[in-house]
Amino acid sequence: MRILITGGAGFIGSHIADHYLEQGHEVASVDSLWTEGGGKEANLNSKVRFYQADITDETAISRIFDEFQPEIVNHHAAQHSVAISTKQPKLDAQVNVLGLLNILTQAKRVNAKKIIFASSGATYGTPMRLPLDEDTSQRPESPYGITKMVAEFYLRYWHTSQGLNFTILRYGNIYGPRQDPNGEAGVISIFAKRFLAHESVRIDWDGEQRKDYVYVGDVARANVQALKRGDNEIFCIGTGRAVSVNEIYKTLAQIIGFEAPITHAPRRPGDIYQAFFDSSKAERLLNWKPEVSFEDGVKATIDFFRH
Numbered sequence: 001m002r003i004l005i006t007g008g009a010g011f012i013g014s015h016i017a018d019h020y021l022e023q024g025h026e027v028a029s030v031d032s033l034w035t036e037g038g039g040k041e042a043n044l045n046s047k048v049r050f051y052q053a054d055i056t057d058e059t060a061i062s063r064i065f066d067e068f069q070p071e072i073v074n075h076h077a078a079q080h081s082v083a084i085s086t087k088q089p090k091l092d093a094q095v096n097v098l099g100l101l102n103i104l105t106q107a108k109r110v111n112a113k114k115i116i117f118a119s120s121g122a123t124y125g126t127p128m129r130l131p132l133d134e135d136t137s138q139r140p141e142s143p144y145g146i147t148k149m150v151a152e153f154y155l156r157y158w159h160t161s162q163g164l165n166f167t168i169l170r171y172g173n174i175y176g177p178r179q180d181p182n183g184e185a186g187v188i189s190i191f192a193k194r195f196l197a198h199e200s201v202r203i204d205w206d207g208e209q210r211k212d213y214v215y216v217g218d219v220a221r222a223n224v225q226a227l228k229r230g231d232n233e234i235f236c237i238g239t240g241r242a243v244s245v246n247e248i249y250k251t252l253a254q255i256i257g258f259e260a261p262i263t264h265a266p267r268r269p270g271d272i273y274q275a276f277f278d279s280s281k282a283e284r285l286l287n288w289k290p291e292v293s294f295e296d297g298v299k300a301t302i303d304f305f306r307h
Contacts, residue, residue: 001227002026004070006055006103007077009033011179011186012118012216014043016074019220020227021047028068030055031077036084038180055099065106072227073107073115075100078148081185082122082270085144096147097154104158114165115155116226121172121212121238121275123149131278134170134234142270152234159232167226169219172238172277176216176297177304188213188248188298191260192305195252200261203245204268210242212276215297218290225286238277239290251298 003020007013008029020027028049031039044050049068053060055077078096079085085092100117107115122145123138140146155166179186181193194201214237222237253259283289292300 001071002028002069003072003074003227004028004030004064004068005074005076006030007037007039007075008048009039009041009043009050010076011038011043011176012174012219013039013074013076014045014178015176015216015220016076016223017045017048019224021045023224028064028070030061030064036081036183037077037079038183043178055102056094058102061102061106065110069110070107071113073103073112074223075103075115076118078118079144081183082142082144083268085142085147086269089143092143092147096144097150100151100154104154104164108158108162108164112164114167114231116223117151117155117166117168119152119168119170119234120145120148121170121236121277122270123152123170124275126272127275130274131240131276133236133278134281141272144270165231167230167232168234169222169226169237170234170277171219172212172214172236172275174216174219175213176301179216179301181305187245188301189305191248191252192298192302195256195258195260196302196305198258198260200263201249202263202265203249204265204271205273207246207249208244209271210244210274210276211272212238212241213243213294213297214238214290215292215300218292221291222282222286222288225288229286233281233285235282235286236277236279237282237288238279239294240276240279241294242274242276243294248298251295252302255299255302
């Protein structure tokens with residue numbers, strides 16, 4: 001199949017591209033390489049056809065769809081920072097809503113069969129109950145979470161009104177090789193780089209906030225399964241295990257053999273104290289479940305930053 005990945009030079013998108021290529025698909029990537037977005041040419045597989053463009057640029061995106069004629073669109077391009085979304089909500093909406101509408105319009109125009117969409121656990125806000133599943137009420141507490149939730153409604157509308165199939169994947173906290181260690185998100189990669197450099201780390205809140213950390217290779221496999229399964233369904237993609245920031249610190253210290261000095265800071269706006277997923281629906285309908293343990297995933301991440 002011909003698959004176009006938006007955000008395909010990014011941390012997650014580039015891993016998905018690698019997995020699609022391994023399955024024998026023809027893959028193209030569109031990425032703006034925005035410095036705040038994490039997309040890097042170094043992440044790109046040499047077999048991927050690359051287009052540098054912004055998903056909000058109607059002319060450029062139209063030309064790319066005309067040239068590549070994708071059968072499947074995998075939409076991972078996004079303004080993904082909660083902090084940026086709170087400071088610049090208009091930018092967040094421009095990329096995550098108007099950018100999506102541009103992609104949907106072009107996908108329908110060239111008769112693409114399906115769009116696979118990267119949603120987020122941020123759409124839930126503070127959980128009313130745990131574990132989170134597909135039926136849990138969405139109460140987002142940041143502009144980022146709001147735009148991801150809004151995008152889900154647009155995907156349902158496009159399917160009902162125009163017949164474009166979708167699969168929505170609501171991710172836990174994804175980590176692994178190629179994650180940007182210089183941003184405000186991605187505590188495992190940030191800590192790994194600083195531990196290896198024997199530098200201090202910052203722990204917000206009390207460090208006992210717990211999230212569902214899922215390895216990027218497992219996430220990429222979910223995107224492979226979604227090519228032929230899960231039409232017009234939503235899936236939680238996580239491990240079912242909640243890991244605290246303090247536990248991340250201890251795991252890295254044990255593996256690397258260094259205890260980084262700690263600077264404490266208050267809670268970040270929009271941060272959630274505890275969240276983890278029930279991914280049994282993905283196991284039933286996508287034939288997917290996580291395979292990489294937290295400890296093995298952290299080791300793989302450390303090895304990446306070492307080399």
